[in-house]
Amino acid sequence: xxxxxxxxxxxxxxxxxxxxxxxxxxxxxxxxxxxxxxxxxxxxxxxxxxxxxxxxxxxxxxxxxxxxxxxxxxxxxxxxxxxxxxxxxxxxxxxxxxxxxxxxxxxxxxxxxxxxxxxxxxxxxxxxxxxxxxxxxxxxxxxxxxxxxxxxxxxxxxxxxxxxxxxxxxxxxxxxxxxxxxxxxxxxxxxxxxxxxxxxxxxxxxxxxxxxxxxxxxxxxxxxxxxxxxxxxxxxxxxxxxxxxxxxxxxxxx
Amino acid sequence: xxxxxxxxxxxxxxxxxxxxxxxxxxxxxxxxxxxxxxxxxxxxxxxxxxxxxxxxxxxxxxxxxxxxxxxxxxxxxxxxxxxxxxxxxxxxx
Numbered sequence: 495x496x497x498x499x500x501x502x503x504x505x506x507x508x509x510x511x512x513x514x515x516x517x518x519x520x521x522x523x524x525x526x527x528x529x530x531x532x533x534x535x536x537x538x539x540x541x542x543x544x545x546x547x548x549x550x551x552x553x554x555x556x557x558x559x560x561x562x563x564x565x566x567x568x569x570x571x572x573x574x575x576x577x578x579x580x581x582x583x584x585x586x587x588x589x590x591x592x593x594x595x596x597x598x599x600x601x602x603x604x605x606x607x608x609x610x611x612x613x614x615x616x617x618x619x620x621x622x623x624x625x626x627x628x629x630x631x632x633x634x635x636x637x638x639x640x641x642x643x644x645x646x647x648x649x650x651x652x653x654x655x656x657x658x659x660x661x662x663x664x665x666x667x668x669x670x671x672x673x674x675x676x677x678x679x680x681x682x683x684x685x686x687x688x689x690x691x692x693x694x695x696x697x698x699x700x701x702x703x704x705x706x707x708x709x710x711x712x713x714x715x716x717x718x719x720x721x722x723x724x725x726x727x728x729x730x731x732x733x734x735x736x737x738x739x740x741x742x743x744x745x746x747x748x
Numbered sequence: 749x750x751x752x753x754x755x756x757x758x759x760x761x762x763x764x765x766x767x768x769x770x771x772x773x774x775x776x777x778x779x780x781x782x783x784x785x786x787x788x789x790x791x792x793x794x795x796x797x798x799x800x801x802x803x804x805x806x807x808x809x810x811x812x813x814x815x816x817x818x819x820x821x822x823x824x825x826x827x828x829x830x831x832x833x834x835x836x837x838x839x840x841x
Contacts, residue, residue, distance in 0.1 A: 550803040625806070633802035641810035648818075730815065737822040 544696065545703040545711040546630040554635070555718045559694040562718075563679055566725055570676045573729040580736045603653060611653040619646045626723035630712040636719040640726025647731055656738055663735050668728045675725025682714050682721065754798065761795045778824055782817040789813035 540552040554562050622643035629635030651659040686695035698713040709716060768788040775781040789812025796805035 548803070634806050635803070638803075638806040638810055641815055645814065733819070734822075737819075737826065 541703075541707070544713070544715070545700040545707050546715060547707055548630055548632060548635075550633070551630045551635050551715060551719070552712075555629070555715045555722075556696050556712075559683065559718065562722075563683065563694070566676060566679055566722055569729055570672070570725065573672070573733050576733055577736050580739075608653040611649045615646050615649045615653075618649060619643060622646065622723075622727070626719055627709050627716065629719040630715045631707065631709065636722025636724075637726050639719075640723040641730055643723065643727035644730035644734070648734065651738070659738065660735070663731050665732075665735060668731050668735070671724050672728035672732060675721045675723070675728060678721035678724070679718055682717050685714070758795075758798050761791065761798055764791050765795055779821070782820050782824075785820075786813050786817040789816065 536549050536553060536557070540546045540549045544552050544556055546552040546556070622639045622645075624639070625634040625642055626636050626639030629639070647659055647662050650662060683694035686693060686697050689695070689697045691697055694714075696713040696715070698717070700713045701711040702708055703711060765788075768784065768791050772781060772784040772788050775784050789808060792812055793805045793808040796802075796808055
């Protein structure tokens, strides 16, 4: 009998796993036990040293800016990878046969939905920009704001149709924006070389400090926030467009 | 809010995280699962907020509750369309 043996093996493994799990958790410090020196130093220094009130953004885009550059390129490369996969599939597929079983949208959106989503689009764009430019002051930043910005064309797609979505997310411009976003971060890092400093040193004037910190404070951090916001927003729009494009081809055939 | 209230809220969200996480795992239909994942993402964001990680909470909302389910849904739709087309080819329609 093969089945009981397998079950027996599973239970032995599961019990072992449970014991190890419990042991691991027994020594886990609570949220109060995580007071590290690094955290205290960062909290004390960011306002004075970098004119930044959101310590997390200071770590991400300044003190550990090089790590974030790597993360941004991970996103950039993933988007490119997804595009390559989707495009190759599309080319091999050749001429698509019109398919009545898959109308892109059988029922037109109702008036209430259209009014609501179109009304929402402006505030969503504004909120996205707000989150991007206030990265060094409050929670948020280029990454979070960028994704919020990328949802604005989606709202329009929900309210209208793929034609309108395509017109807004005109492909080449979005790709150029993504490239500028990805390359801009590295270029801002290169500015430090003109001052004989290491890559990604914050050499740009820090702007107002103390209690007057505003969206222009933080030296290179607001600039990096902008490039990351551009990169993330454009990357997500490119990805959405690639996924939805196939449906558009079908809609055009019908 | 005082510390005790925060602790109560933290415990409540942790229980919710466990419950919604289990619900996601035990959902069999991928399309239904994505709705669960989206909700799970929101609960996780609430948890991060209560543990004073506001930046992570924001990222979690946009990625876990919006972007991830959306991407998986689009991919699922694509796979389903492909398999229907393949069926048609095989049955000579």
